[in-house]
Amino acid sequence: MISINRLPNKLPNEKIIKIIRRDLFILFKKILFLILLIILPLIFFYLLIFSQSNLINGELTYPLIVLGTSAYYLFIWLFFFFSFIDYYLDVWIITNERIIDIQQKGFFSRVISEHKLFRIQDVTSEVHGFWPTVLKYGDVHVQTAGTIQRFYFHQIPNPGPVRDIIIKLVQRKKKEVVKEEKHEA
Amino acid sequence: MILQLKYFLYVYYAFLVVWFLFFLISIYHILKFGFKNFTTFFMTFIFIGFALILLFISFNFIIPIDWKVGISIFSDIFKSNPIF
Numbered sequence: 001m002i003s004i005n006r007l008p009n010k011l012p013n014e015k016i017i018k019i020i021r022r023d024l025f026i027l028f029k030k031i032l033f034l035i036l037l038i039i040l041p042l043i044f045f046y047l048l049i050f051s052q053s054n055l056i057n058g059e060l061t062y063p064l065i066v067l068g069t070s071a072y073y074l075f076i077w078l079f080f081f082f083s084f085i086d087y088y089l090d091v092w093i094i095t096n097e098r099i100i101d102i103q104q105k106g107f108f109s110r111v112i113s114e115h116k117l118f119r120i121q122d123v124t125s126e127v128h129g130f131w132p133t134v135l136k137y138g139d140v141h142v143q144t145a146g147t148i149q150r151f152y153f154h155q156i157p158n159p160g161p162v163r164d165i166i167i168k169l170v171q172r173k174k175k176e177v178v179k180e181e182k183h184e185a
Numbered sequence: 186m187i188l189q190l191k192y193f194l195y196v197y198y199a200f201l202v203v204w205f206l207f208f209l210i211s212i213y214h215i216l217k218f219g220f221k222n223f224t225t226f227f228m229t230f231i232f233i234g235f236a237l238i239l240l241f242i243s244f245n246f247i248i249p250i251d252w253k254v255g256i257s258i259f260s261d262i263f264k265s266n267p268i269f
Binding site for chain 2: 059060062063064066067070071073074075077078081082084085088089091104107110
């Protein structure tokens with residue numbers, strides 16, 4: 001398990017400024033979809049009782065309905081947990097030294113990348129659409145001078161303030177780097 | 186031809202084996218890669234708890250059924266066809 005107090009490759013005097021996940025509305029949409037999937041068979045059975053009530057009591061049909069319904073609900077519960085893990089394990093950690101981007105891409109596929117603050121050149125926030133505008137979630141794009149030139153924060157809450165935080169941290173870090181270089185010179 | 190209901194039960198058990206495998210994989214992922222906090226443990230507990238409840242309810246419906254009952258299929262086709 002990852003401990004918040006033990007970052008991977010922790011640098012001296014490194015502090016966590018912010019831990020960001022995708023907006024809760026994204027999880028809410030998954031929960032709504034799950035509720036819809038739970039209700040669908042109930043509607044189906046309700047209609048079936050009125051039109052073909054002997055089907056439910058049939059010697060072959062009743063066991064098949066039991067097995068099918070059980071398999072269906074077990075499957076959608078597992079599917080919902082997969083969706084939750086996909087949401088929960090995608091994390092962005094902003095520290096005073098770097099940005100750590102942890103992306104869970106399905107099972108057995110995890111990408112962790114670090115971007116040093118002093119390499120960041122440009123930060124842009126974007127909010128598009130009705131729900132993102134009303135609920136204030138969107139994307140932040142970060143342009144770096146590193147190998148991966150652009151990376152993204154997807155569907156995060158309050159992208160504007162996050163952009164401001166990153167810009168301030170980058171400015172502070174660049175000043176520190178310049179001071180150190182002058183001191184060494 | 187008589188098809189016993191238990192063959193459908195075997196298919197269901199095969200589904201349960203695959204389901205259980207993915208269940209273990211998802212538990213492994215959240216415990217290995219999740220943060221050590223209340224949300225991780227709470228969601229894991231909820232997931233396992235609901236899964237056990239679903240299995241309990243399922244088997245409550247499955248156990249009373251007589252799975253040894255055989256269903257004859259295609260017998261009417263052979264009886265009604267004059268060639269046979």
